[in-house]
Structures are given as structure tokens and as C-alpha cells.
Amino acid sequence: MTYLSDFDWNHIRAxxxxxxxxxxxxAARQLGQTQPTLSRQIAALEADLGVMLFERVGRSLEITQAGVELLDHTRTMGEAANRISLAASGQAQSIEGSVRITASDVMAAYILPDLLREIRTQAPRLRIDVIASNDIRDLMRREADIAIRHVRPDQPDLIAKLVQEASGHFYATTEYLNRAGRPTCKGELSQHEFISFGDTAQMIAYLKPLCINLSDENFRLGSQNGIVAWEYAKQGFGIAPMSQVVGDATPGVERVIPEMEPITFPIWLTTHRELHTSRRIRLVFDLLAAFLSK
Incomplete structure (x- = not known):
């Protein structure tokens, strides 16, 4: 049996x-090779795998389903190779300039700090600007270099990588649950106060397929700002959904109906195609991918 690790890295990189x-x-321009050389490398990888990775559609090149399935694995290898190269040559220490990351306010405030410490250790001369926003247009307007979002962007000029299927739960303070009662099933949630994150109607619609039937009457308080909404939950105003990473680490709050299945949501890492030509964006993108995949 032939394993991916046995293949020529040049073929995988091509x-x-x-x-x-x-x-x-x-691709040839980026790698400093000729197109025939690149074509031969891809053909060699296809022969080793026994599958077709690309097909011609008119004058364009389209990746096949087999290629799509291989892509995530080779990206992981590429990220690892890039980190090894930077570490071995000491280049990470010399990388400077600015990288702008846009993420939700909750992600920016509660999850990114550990990653920012790692970036500061590896690339101390790099400046990181964090834009706390839920708007993907930050990336399209070139107001940010890398975006962390819960939906995949459909703009063709962007590179998107699914780094995690994260989990969330409902949380409330122990004081609130002692006062209002602890629900034992989803049906009892409609008897409680909830904190709204952003659009209340969207929250209600999102929860309905999960057999959680709430109405406007359940949402007497909320905020477009996720940090503010979470603070209201921490102050005992009601129940709020939150990422498991954040909720479990917050003193004074506990999961509501602990045995209930988690709410899952994707985390997408998105950037411009300049990723390939910018060492500083490549470094931060790879570190983010590794950090958020944990």
C-alpha cells in the first residue's frame, strides 16, 4: 500500500x-517553474494515486471530486512544511509588518488571546490588528487580511478553509437557575428568560429545527454585541447560547440541561489569494488554522 507520506513533496506542492x-x-509563476514541469508533477501524483485530480472544461482547469477530497490533507501538509521551514531558517523571527484579523467580538475577546501570545513568541516584530466584527465585507473591502467566520464565503477571490466544527451549549448563572428553576427538557426552556445575540427572529428560527420553541416573549433583553449579551447572561438576566470553550471556562455559569446534545457550528478561516505571496499572512493563517483545529 502506498501512503501519502511516501509521495514526492514536489508533486503534492504542485x-x-x-x-x-x-x-x-x-501556479507555475508562484513556484518558479514551467507549466510543462508542473503538469508532469501533477500527472505523476495522479499516477501514484490512481485518480484524476483535474480535468479540462473548455479553457479552464476544474478540480475533480477526488481532488477536493485530497485538498484538505495536502493543505495540512503544506501548512506543516511552511512552519518547519520558517522555524528552521529563523525567518519567523524576522517577519514584520501588519496583519489584520477580523473575528466575532466573542472570538476576538475570549478565544484569540492564547493564539496572539503564540504569534508574539514566533514573530515578535509582527503587528496584529484585530477587527471585532461579524461582517465578511471587511475582507472584501480589504479592511482585513484574514477572517474567522461561521459561514463559508462564496466570493471566488477568497480562499476558505473549514478548521473546526465547534460545539456550543445553553448557559446561565447558578443564581438564575436557583431562582427560576432548572429545566429538565427542551420543552421547559420556553418558560425561561433568554438573552438575544443580534437578531431575535433569526435566533428563534435557528433553534426551532432543534425542537426548541421560543418566542419574542422569551427575549426581554439582548444586544448586537456578543460580549455585552454574554455579560448580561453572566449577570443573571437569563439563559444564553455560547461556545463551549468560552462557556465552560466562565466562573459562575453552568450548562442548562447538561445532557442535551450540543449546538454545532462551523468555523471557517478565510483570506485573499495573496496568501501565497505574503509570508506574514501565510504565517498567521497557518498558526490560526493549527490553533482553531485543536
Whole structure:
């Protein structure tokens, strides 16, 4: 049996760069190779795998389903190789400039600090600006270099990587639950006060397929700002959904109906195609991918 680790890294890199740039010519320019050389490397990888990774559609090159399935694995290898290269050469210490990360206010305040410490250790001359926002247009307007979002962007000029299927739960303070009672099933949740994060109607619609039937009457308090809404929950105003990472680490609050299945949501890491030509964006993107995948 042949394993991916047995293959020529040059062949894997040729496939990965072609898939992410979208064309042989762009990939060849980035790698400093000729198109025929790149084509031979991809053909060699296809022969080793016994599958077709790309097919011609008119004048464009389209990745096949087999190629899509391989892509995430080769991206992981590429990220690891890049980190090894930077560490071995000491380049990370010399990288400077600014990288702007946009993330939700909750992510920016409660989850990113540990990652920012790691970036400061590896690249102390790098400046990180964090934009706390839920708007993907920050990336499209070039107001940010990397976005962390819960939905995959559909803009063709962006590179998106699914880094985690995260879990969340309902939380409330022990004081609130002692006062209002601890629900034992989803049906009893409609008897409680909830804190709204953003659009109340959207929250109600999102929870309904989960057999959690709430109405406007359940939401007497809320905020568009996630940190503010979570603070209201911490102050005992009612029940709020929150990421498991944040909720479990918050003193004074506990899971509501602990045995209830978690609410799952994706975490997408998104950036411009300049990822391939910017060492500082590449470094931060790879560190974010590794950190958020844990």
C-alpha cells in the first residue's frame, strides 16, 4: 500500500498550488517553474494515486471530486512544511509588518488571546490588528487580511478553509437557575428568560429545527454585541447560547440541561489569494488554522 507520506513533496506542492491558484500558469509563476514541469508533477501524483485530480472544461482547469477530497490533507501538509521551514531558517523571527484579523467580538475577546501570545513568541516584530466584527465585507473591502467566520464565503477571490466544527451549549448563572428553576427538557426552556445575540427572529428560527420553541416573549433583553449579551447572561438576566470553550471556562455559569446534545457550528478561516505571496499572512493563517483545529 502506498501512503501519502511516501509521495514526492514536489508533486503534492504542485497539486496544492494549482488547486489554490486555479490555473497551471499562476501556479507555475508562484513556484518558479514551467507549466510543462508542473503538469508532469501533477500527472505523476495522479499516477501514484490512481485518480484524476483535474480535468479540462473548455479553457479552464476544474478540480475533480477526488481532488477536493485530497485538498484538505495536502493543505495540512503544506501548512506543516511552511512552519518547519520558517522555524528552521529563523525567518519567523524576522517577519514584520501588519496583519489584520477580523473575528466575532466573542472570538476576538475570549478565544484569540492564547493564539496572539503564540504569534508574539514566533514573530515578535509582527503587528496584529484585530477587527471585532461579524461582517465578511471587511475582507472584501480589504479592511482585513484574514477572517474567522461561521459561514463559508462564496466570493471566488477568497480562499476558505473549514478548521473546526465547534460545539456550543445553553448557559446561565447558578443564581438564575436557583431562582427560576432548572429545566429538565427542551420543552421547559420556553418558560425561561433568554438573552438575544443580534437578531431575535433569526435566533428563534435557528433553534426551532432543534425542537426548541421560543418566542419574542422569551427575549426581554439582548444586544448586537456578543460580549455585552454574554455579560448580561453572566449577570443573571437569563439563559444564553455560547461556545463551549468560552462557556465552560466562565466562573459562575453552568450548562442548562447538561445532557442535551450540543449546538454545532462551523468555523471557517478565510483570506485573499495573496496568501501565497505574503509570508506574514501565510504565517498567521497557518498558526490560526493549527490553533482553531485543536
Amino acid at each position: 497539486f496544492l498550488t494549482t488547486a489554490e491558484t486555479g490555473s497551471l500558469s499562476a
